[in-house]
Amino acid sequence: MSIALYTLGGTIAMAGTGAQGVVSRLSGADLTAAVPGLAEIPLDVRDVEAVPSAALSYRQILDLVDAAGAAVAAGATGAVVTQGTDTLEETAFLADLVWPHPAPLVLTGAMRNPTLAGPDGPANLLAAARVAAAPAARDLGVLVALNDEVHAARFVRKTHSTSTATFASPNAGPLGHVIEGEVRLLTRPSRHSPLPPVDADRLAATRVALHTVTLDDDPALLDRLAAGLDGLVVAGFGVGHVPPPFAPVLGALAERIPVVLTSRTGAGSVLRHTYGAVGSETDLARRGLIWGGLLDPYKAKVLLRMLLAGGAERAAVAETFARRG
Incomplete structure (x- = not known):
């Protein structure tokens, strides 16, 4: 079974440096090719219109949730979305409000772009794919995977403007960790029923x-x-x-x-x-x-x-x- 990967813009997908700063976008194929160990997870890569996360709308996220839902209904084990981290805590929560499937939908991003030493995007993408493929991650709704931690969308916050450890769940702590490639979940909060579709x-x-x-x-x-x-x-x-x-x-x-x-x-x-x-x-x-x-x-x-x-x-x-x- 494959994982459906939807790539938006954001720091994780930036490559070239221009007069205005990093702006160029890596495609999904570029992103996955740069990640050691990712080849062992079958991916169905689907590039979505690249926009900074500050430019995202509710409608774009809800449309993406519909597309990911169709993918898991057609047999995908789970889905991963890469996007900018500026609004990730809000987009993840919005997606979680309407995600009805047992299969996990996992959001991830990066704090250091690929032009910097030690970019965290490849490791975060690999961790997110492993979470999406993990049987233990089913029935947990929408998850956020960064810095080898797994967070519930309804608890996670962006707590620092630049740190790679920015995502935390102050009220609950992470649900688990990715350790030596294995997804280790420590707790399983109950899920709320999804909200009905909105016009x-x-x-x-x-x-x-x-x-x-x-x-x-x-x-x-x-x-x-x-x-x-x-x-x-x-x-x-x-x-x-x-x-x-x-x-x-x-x-x-x-x-x-x-x-x-x-x-x-x-x-x-x-x-x-x-x-x-x-x-x-x-x-x-x-x-x-x-x-x-x-x-x-x-x-x-x-x-x-x-x-x-x-x-x-x-x-x-x-x-x-x-x-x-």
Whole structure:
């Protein structure tokens, strides 16, 4: 059985150095030819339009998920996607929300391009292919494989701008490792049911924003931001706190659109009922904000947009976040 390999752009596929920096793209054939040991894994290489990961859209990722799903339905053991790492934590989570197959879909990339000493792309691609081919990786949804670690899409974060060890799962740790070519999984979290398909036009028209609260922030910015929105994610301080003047503004917004409360810290959960001051998590819950749980602001934004594009009402949104957060 083969592994379907879909190659996008990103650092892993950059080769030539020009006046504007590294820009040239390696094809899938170029990528695989440069990886010792990869020949032992049958690959069906499918080059996709090369774009920096910052330029990717929800629609492109959902189309890629459909293509990978068709490949595994036709007999592929699993699928691998190579892309830039800038948005990989979000694209992986988006794919995981809709991936229905037992076969693994594994995303990977690189932090050092091939023009640098010690590029990590070849090792990451080999690890991802081995994970996609591993029977132990089935029924785990979408995975991320970099630095010989295996992460669940719903937990993984990019935590450093340049380090090859940038991808981590602060709340859960990696699911496993690739050791001497063997995929060793240490834990198996339960999977959530996939979300139903969303209409492409409705998805494109669904507007969800993210506001990160900062010291001495101006609540008037929220009114300007919220004009024309279908939903809002707020990244609050610590366990889910905002400056007191924000509380009535967020409460008024929550009467109009779903507003999800998350933490800007990068790890840990928003609390429910520990603190009671104005602007605390308890106060904001009373005002109608939706609990984001362990979901970081970026993943919460992806989930909220998908739910709203699928026609979910506020109660359904809150129930979904309660289960997945």
